[in-house]
Amino acid sequence: MDYKKLLKSNKFKIAVWGTGYIGLSTMVYFSKKKIKCVGYDINHEKVRKINSGVLPLADLKNWFGFEIKKLVKQNYLKATFNYKDLITNDFLVHFVAIPTEKDGKPFYKPLLNVLTNISKINRKVKNPPIIIIESTLAPKVSDKKIIPFLKKKKLTIGKNILLSVAPRRDWFIEGVKNLENLDRVYGSTDKKSAKVTKDVLSIVCKKLHLASSYKVSEMVKSVENAYRHMDITLANQLSLAFPKDNIREVLKLVGTKWNVETFHPGIGTGGYCIPLSSRYILSQVKDGNKLSLLRETIKTDDGMSRAVANSIAKKGFKKIGILGLSYKGDLKVSVLSKVIPLVKSLKRKRLNVRLFDPYFTKKEIKDAVKIGTFKFPNELPKFDCLIVTVDHKQFKIPKKVLKKYLKKCKLIIDHDGAWKNYDLDSNYHLSGDTGWI
């Protein structure tokens, strides 16, 4: 049976487990195609907001480029905190989009919770439901955890449950890098699961790539990010090895070669994907020496924030202002943000540190980094050193105003180039240029 047709008939629906960046975007893109989607989340606030047509993640508004109110009103988009709403016979698809990490390590409790809930489905239905795992999995997790778990629950894969692993690559900052446009890799346990996944994903995704199995698609996610992790970390190692040279410029020009991307040095990688990828791979390898490149990558990456803090302390600065808690500009995500260890290292050097991020409240900042905030831009003159860790739009105030507030500042480190066009004086450094560290 064609699952696309079944879903389009509106007799069947899509269940989405976890309504964060990944799950919510899945729901929104499928509901835009007039498919009914219901998301389950343990966060009641998120559920309430979705049901009242408000985006729980306000920073996604620009990314989507449209309101979700209409979709909610038309009954295509709904959320619940009662998992039983999602295990009725009318759900053909179960997208799994819950977190798979905690404190920088693989963490599978939410995944197993969700699988426990899904395993309560009615097994005697004509069209077996499919589980499509969107969450990032470390290599081998399907074989070690998911498949044995489903078997233990007496579900027969390919018969009364179907299974695929289809990781995500969205870039929640650029609207075009979304579920519709990005190449999507998927792999399945059997032919039927693969066919059904294609039926379902092709409703939204334009470019699909079928892997020969779920093991391959599962590994693709970690490996593609580990490559990026190494590339960014090489930029950092070059900067540490040649502190008197403008490695930022070198790498910008290196990036003009047709097969090389541009990377720049900085405080290290953050977010769910990149810093975890090498760890995910190493967690499944018996002899870590065989992947010494990844081990070194993690070591250098984790050490960057300390290196930056040491350099600032050595230069004699005492009052440090940090602009940005997020790991990327215009996103309210502080997961594994390198700003967190940076603040810790600066505090260990007994420096006076304050942080401002327009996306986070005073309390959220306090909870994340245990320091106070400040008023931007009015209180910028309080600091002798500023670190602009991301390029939030709100940091780009008029040049004249900014220059007025920066008069007393003796060192500015700009990670993402938020102020690169402001023509600031020699105290201003893009991370990676001569003298930034």
Ligand SMILES: NC(=O)c1ccc[n+]([C@@H]2O[C@H](COP(=O)([O-])OP(=O)(O)OC[C@H]3O[C@@H](n4cnc5c(N)ncnc54)[C@H](O)[C@@H]3O)[C@@H](O)[C@H]2O)c1
């Ligand atoms: N955000 C990204 O850019 C991105 C990109 C690719 C892959 N991923 C992966 O996708 C997964 C989800 O990431 P995200 O960014 O959407 O995370 P998120 O934190 O934004 O959302 C996760 C949601 O799951 C909910 N949740 C937690 N435990 C739950 C449970 N037991 N049952 C139901 N809901 C539960 C949380 O309340 C939250 O709303 C992760 O594995 C992540 O690595 C994320």
